[in-house]
Amino acid sequence: MLRPFGSVHGCVVVAALGGVALDSIDAFAQDCCLGGSATGVNAWTNGLATSAQWPATTQSSANMAQSPANADPVPDWWYHGDIEAGGRFFLNNPSRNGARYLGQGGLAKFYEYSTVMPGAFGGGHIAAGSKDGLYGIDLWANNIGYSDQSYFLNASKIGEQYISLGWDQTPHVYSTSAQTPYSGVGSNALTLPPGLLSNTAHNSSIINPYLQQTDIGIERDTASVNYRWRPTDAWDVRAKYSHMSRTGTQVDGVTGFAPAGGSAPNSPTEVTKPVDDTTQNFGVNGEYVGTSPWNQRFTFKVAYNGSVYNDNHSSYTVQNPYCTGATASSCANKTESPFAQLSLPPSNQANAVSETLAAELPFKSRYVGTLNYVMMTQNGTFQPMTDNPNAVTSPSGVPWNSIGALPATSLNGAINTTLSNNILTTQIARDLKSKLSYRYYNFENNTQQITFPSWVSYDQTGSSHENTISSLAISYVKQNAGAELNWRPSPDWNFTSGYG
Amino acid sequence: MRRVHGEEGVSVSPEFPSLAGQEAQYLADALRAYKEGTRSDATMKAIAESLEERTINDLASHFASLPPAQPAPATSVEGQPAQHEPLLVRNGIVASLDERTINNIASYYAGLRPSQPASARGAPAKREPSAVREAAPADRRSLGGIISFRRDDLGRTAEENNAICLGCHRRGERTYWDGSVHETRGLACTECHTIMKTVSAEHQLKTAFEPNTCFQCHKDRRAQMFRSSHMPIREGKVVCSECHNPHGSATEALLKEDSVNDTCYKCHAEKRGPLLFEHAPVRENCLSCHNAHGSINQFSLKTSLPRLCYECHTIGHAQAGRNSQFTMGRACLNCHTQIHGSNSPAGAVFQR
Numbered sequence: 062m063l064r065p066f067g068s069v070h071g072c073v074v075v076a077a078l079g080g081v082a083l084d085s086i087d088a089f090a091q092d093c094c095l096g097g098s099a100t101g102v103n104a105w106t107n108g109l110a111t112s113a114q115w116p117a118t119t120q121s122s123a124n125m126a127q128s129p130a131n132a133d134p135v136p137d138w139w140y141h142g143d144i145e146a147g148g149r150f151f152l153n154n155p156s157r158n159g160a161r162y163l164g165q166g167g168l169a170k171f172y173e174y175s176t177v178m179p180g181a182f183g184g185g186h187i188a189a190g191s192k193d194g195l196y197g198i199d200l201w202a203n204n205i206g207y208s209d210q211s212y213f214l215n216a217s218k219i220g221e222q223y224i225s226l227g228w229d230q231t232p233h234v235y236s237t238s239a240q241t242p243y244s245g246v247g248s249n250a251l252t253l254p255p256g257l258l259s260n261t262a263h264n265s266s267i268i269n270p271y272l273q274q275t276d277i278g279i280e281r282d283t284a285s286v287n288y289r290w291r292p293t294d295a296w297d298v299r300a301k302y303s304h305m306s307r308t309g310t311q312v313d314g315v316t317g318f319a320p321a322g323g324s325a326p327n328s329p330t331e332v333t334k335p336v337d338d339t340t341q342n343f344g345v346n347g348e349y350v351g352t353s354p355w356n357q358r359f360t361f362k363v364a365y366n367g368s369v370y371n372d373n374h375s376s377y378t379v380q381n382p383y384c385t386g387a388t389a390s391s392c393a394n395k396t397e398s399p400f401a402q403l404s405l406p407p408s409n410q411a412n413a414v415s416e417t418l419a420a421e422l423p424f425k426s427r428y429v430g431t432l433n434y435v436m437m438t439q440n441g442t443f444q445p446m447t448d449n450p451n452a453v454t455s456p457s458g459v460p461w462n463s464i465g466a467l468p469a470t471s472l473n474g475a476i477n478t479t480l481s482n483n484i485l486t487t488q489i490a491r492d493l494k495s496k497l498s499y500r501y502y503n504f505e506n507n508t509q510q511i512t513f514p515s516w517v518s519y520d521q522t523g524s525s526h527e528n529t530i531s532s533l534a535i536s537y538v539k540q541n542a543g544a545e546l547n548w549r550p551s552p553d554w555n556f557t558s559g560y561g
Numbered sequence: 562m563r564r565v566h567g568e569e570g571v572s573v574s575p576e577f578p579s580l581a582g583q584e585a586q587y588l589a590d591a592l593r594a595y596k597e598g599t600r601s602d603a604t605m606k607a608i609a610e611s612l613e614e615r616t617i618n619d620l621a622s623h624f625a626s627l628p629p630a631q632p633a634p635a636t637s638v639e640g641q642p643a644q645h646e647p648l649l650v651r652n653g654i655v656a657s658l659d660e661r662t663i664n665n666i667a668s669y670y671a672g673l674r675p676s677q678p679a680s681a682r683g684a685p686a687k688r689e690p691s692a693v694r695e696a697a698p699a700d701r702r703s704l705g706g707i708i709s710f711r712r713d714d715l716g717r718t719a720e721e722n723n724a725i726c727l728g729c730h731r732r733g734e735r736t737y738w739d740g741s742v743h744e745t746r747g748l749a750c751t752e753c754h755t756i757m758k759t760v761s762a763e764h765q766l767k768t769a770f771e772p773n774t775c776f777q778c779h780k781d782r783r784a785q786m787f788r789s790s791h792m793p794i795r796e797g798k799v800v801c802s803e804c805h806n807p808h809g810s811a812t813e814a815l816l817k818e819d820s821v822n823d824t825c826y827k828c829h830a831e832k833r834g835p836l837l838f839e840h841a842p843v844r845e846n847c848l849s850c851h852n853a854h855g856s857i858n859q860f861s862l863k864t865s866l867p868r869l870c871y872e873c874h875t876i877g878h879a880q881a882g883r884n885s886q887f888t889m890g891r892a893c894l895n896c897h898t899q900i901h902g903s904n905s906p907a908g909a910v911f912q913r
Contacts, residue, residue: 174793201762209796213762231798281828297733305828314895316912329886329895340830350732360732370830376905403898403913404905406831417811419736427739431811433819439835439904446906467906474835480819482811486740491718496740500811502819508835517907530909532837535844547745552718555747 142187150179169237169278175209176232182207195219208232208280223289234278235312239333242271242382246333247310249377249405258385261393262320279309279336297348305340317401317519318381321393330379337373338406342366359420368411376404376444389451389522398449398520407441409474425488433480440471447520456514461523467513474508496545506534570627582629588621710751719749726750734808741809752777753807764802771800775807785855792853792861803827804853821846825853836902838909842873843901859891866892 171177183205190197198216203209211229243251257263257271285303292298313334346364353359384392384399392399415433422428445462446455452462459465481501488494512531517523543561550556567573570581580588594600596609596617612620710722723744727735738744753774755767766774772794776783782801786794793799801807804824805815818824825847826833832843842849850869851861858865864872870893886895894900899911907913 170789174796174798199762203797209798211798215763229798231793233793312891314891314898316896331890331895338831340828342827348732358731360736362733362736368826368830368833370833372831401913402905404903404908407834407836407904409830409833409835411826411830411833417736419731429737429739433811435819435823437833437835439833441904443837443904443906472835472837472904474837476835478819478823480811484737484740494740494745496745498740506835511837513906513909516909518910518912520907520913527909533839533841534835535839535841537845545740545745549718549747552715552747555745557745 137192138189139192140187140189142185144183144185146181146183146185148181149177169234172232172234172237174232174234175204176207221291223287225285225287227283227285229283229285231281231283232278233281233309234276236277239275239277240272241275241333242268242273243332243380246275247308247335247337249335249374251332251377251379253380253382257382258380258391259383261383262323263382275310275333277310277312277333279307279311282306282308295350297350298346300343300345302343303341305342307336307338307340309336310334311336313403315379315401315403317397317521318383319394319397320383323383323394330382332379334403334405335374335377339371339373341369341371343368353420355423357421357423359418361419362417364413364415364417366413366415369408370406370410371408372406374405375407375441376402378402378448389449395451396449396521396524398447398451398522400448401520402444402448404444407439407472409437409439409441411435411437427486429484431480431482433478435478435480437474437476437478439474442471443467443469447517447523449520449522451522452517453523455523461517461526469509469511472508472511475506477505477507479503479505492549494547494549496543496547498541498543498545500539500541502539504535504537504539506536508532508534510534570624571629579629580624581627583624585621585625588624589617592617592620710749712749712751719747720744723750734806737806737809737811739809742815743807744809770797771802775801782854785852788855788857790857790859790861791855821848832901834902834904837904837906838911839902840900840911866894 184201184203186199186201188197188199196216196218199214201211201213203211209230209232212227214226215223216225217223242253242257244254245251254271257268259267283303283305285301287301288299290298310333313332314329315332316329318330319328344364344366346362348360348362350358350360378400381392381397381399381401383394384397387399389395389397389399413433413435415431417429417431419427419429443464445464446452446466447461449462452460455461455466457466464470479502481499483499485497486494487496510532512529514529515526516530517526541561543559545557545559548556565572565574565577566580567577570579570583572579591600592605592609592612595602595605596612598606609617708717708722708725723738727738731738753767754765756765759765760767761769761771761774764771768774772783772786785791794801804817806817807815810816812819814821816824818827822832822844832847834844847853848863850863852863853861856862858869862869867888870876887893889895897911899905899908899913903909903911903913905913
């Protein structure tokens with residue numbers, strides 16, 4: 062909400078935008094619609110310039126005679142804004158870092174997307190512009206200094222150029238009371254203290270001394286810029302770019318750890334998965350508005366959009382608590398690995414081109430059609446089937462812990478989608494409208510199908526392995542067609558009949 | 562009355578208006594207003610109180626039938642009569658009206674009921690001044706070309722009002738407006754936007770908090786926003802227009818992108834893949850499992866785990882109980898942690 066610094070400036074701004082009447086606000090409001098003085102010619106009298114005064118009202122003659130020309134002059138530049146600042150305290154502090162197992166309150170939900178803690182807070186908005194309304198600038202600041210702070214700047218030359226800059230921080234807290242014995246939280250290698258490594262079963266009395274509190278959550282920082290240029294009324298060109306980085310941890314479940322005589326598949330362990338990636342989205346489009354050969358309006362737009370996702374870790378390792386050292390022989394179960402290796406989302410890219418045509422047609426019809434083509438690719442290097450240092454030789458003659466044991470070293474994944482959307486509307490009568498639509502969406506997965514003659518689970522040695530398995534590239538085509546008739550006999554009633 | 566308002570209704574004194582050629586309905590209403598006291602003037606009140614209803618109607622009809630006088634030519638600096646431009650332009654507005662007059666006229670017409678009968682309260686049938694009749698265009702604009710965008714103005718439909726905005730703005734984000742669900746429902750531009758003042762930071766919306774504009778109608782989404790598992794909409798980090806184009810789009814649910822998944826990939830690109838081992842419902846549609854607007858279940862899932870998985874899978878993990886890893890915590894995801902798909906050769910069952 063805008064609160065002007067001064068009433069004088071607020072009045073001037075409103076008056077300037079109002080155009081002719083540079084009156085004071087009160088006088089303007091009172092005179093409006095109460096008769097006033099029609100000193101000029103008007104339609105009622107059909108041009109009698111001397112027919113000036115309407116019947117006198119109770120308004121003071123001073124108000125009624127006030128000339129619009131007596132308003133304060135508009136400055137070359139106007140400005141207004143507001144600043145919000147304060148302090149926060151709690152009668153009962155939510156205790157953000159409380160540990161549940163100690164009977165304390167852990168309010169991760171309260172802090173899920175923001176930091177609400179005792180202390181100062183502040184934000185504000187400043188706007189400025191030229192008196193002719195041609196140039197303008199706005200700056201917003203929210204939650205300054207906090208984990209969810211954001212800043213936005215908009216600047217424009219009306220009708221020609223517009224630019225927006227933004228910086229936003231969005232936390233996502235899952236837990237503030239998590240406990241973990243692992244070191245290296247947030248990295249791609251989780252290790253245990255030597256005192257916790259044992260080939261026997263662990264219980265709370267053994268684990269608890271090694272627990273340390275850790276937050277589980279991610280911080281999403283986004284920088285963005287948008288630019289718009291209108292060289293003429295017919296052309297509209299836009300460009301955008303955003304860079305989003307995520308850092309933090311999320312929760313994963315790990316299987317493959319079991320004490321002596323235990324079953325690895327039935328013993329999941331929850332660990333913190335590292336999150337450290339960036340997403341860049343960018344695009345440019347141009348739109349042209351013109352007149353068709355049949356003298357009606359049409360709009361044509363072409364666009365390119367791209368996206369690059371980069372994960373700084375392709376995988377991470379988790380130390381097996383049932384192995385006393387870093388070698389396979391130290392493990393309680395000799396087929397297990399001292400470290401479990403889990404995959405992380407691979408880096409990928411997407412590129413899209415599209416065009417949209419909208420044209421007004423005869424008989425009060427209008428056609429809008431869109432054709433989009435998207436290409437999604439991913440070709441990250443595979444991790445080995447197992448990272449077990451005691452891995453046996455695979456049927457291919459290469460140890461299971463080598464990439465050479467795999468039928469392919471990367472996926473070479475490619476998914477292409479094609480969208481064609483078409484809509485034809487016709488205003489048959491003032492209250493009757495028809496709509497014909499057809500949509501074609503082809504999800505074409507060109508990723509190669511890879512067959513693994515055998516595979517190893519839980520990072521075991523591979524002395525026993527699973528049977529043949531193949532990846533499956535999912536593709537589909539979806540088509541929708543429809544015909545609608547819409548009848549609106551009154552603003553309160555709307556009847557639609559359709560088939561699709 | 563002839564001495565005050567002149568012979569033949571043409572006033573010679575600037576203190577008193579001319580009545581010749583005035584609209585009969587207006588004259589009759591004015592006299593009634595003086596009679597009732599809703600319009601104040603001591604002289605006119607005394608005169609009007611003595612008039613019967615029939616006399617009022619007769620006077621109004623009489624003066625309306627009189628020809629209005631033409632304006633007297635003004636005198637230029639050199640003493641020669643100046644040439645006035647035509648005061649009324651055919652099919653145009655009266656350019657010489659000042660702001661107060663325009664407002665007064667607009668208020669008068671706005672106050673009339675659209676179904677005003679020709680002989681309201683016994684007044685003679687409405688007779689428009691000829692110049693006004695010629696000037697009024699066919700799109701039912703008020704005198705002076707004023708268009709009311711108010712919701713209760715029954716004289717115009719939402720489509721007719723929207724056509725004014727679309728005259729300039731039928732492009733860009735509004736390209737798909739015709740035939741869109743909001744257009745079909747008769748939604749007016751002014752239901753969401755206001756251009757006479759700045760309320761929102763962007764897009765000239767009627768509410769400072771953008772989702773509140775959508776929540777005028779989409780109350781269910783507002784309720785979902787308050788569920789425990791949600792995207793940061795109520796925290797002001799995500800707004801409806803980041804995923805949806807309320808003006809129409811080429812995709813279901815007014816999504817900006819080609820599909821639901823493409824919309825989600827804008828922020829969750831780590832799920833885009835392609836991946837070596839895909840989880841089919843994930844590749845088809847994120848909404849197979851998630852509720853994007855909010856849920857009471859963790860991870861904004863439609864159904865709690867493991868029941869969500871049981872919708873498709875009948876499995877041999879039948880153990881239950883307070884220590885069961887198949888039902889407690891993240892249930893199936895305790896082990897099948899790469900549920901969105903895995904790029905690991907050992908990830909066939911989404912455990913690596």
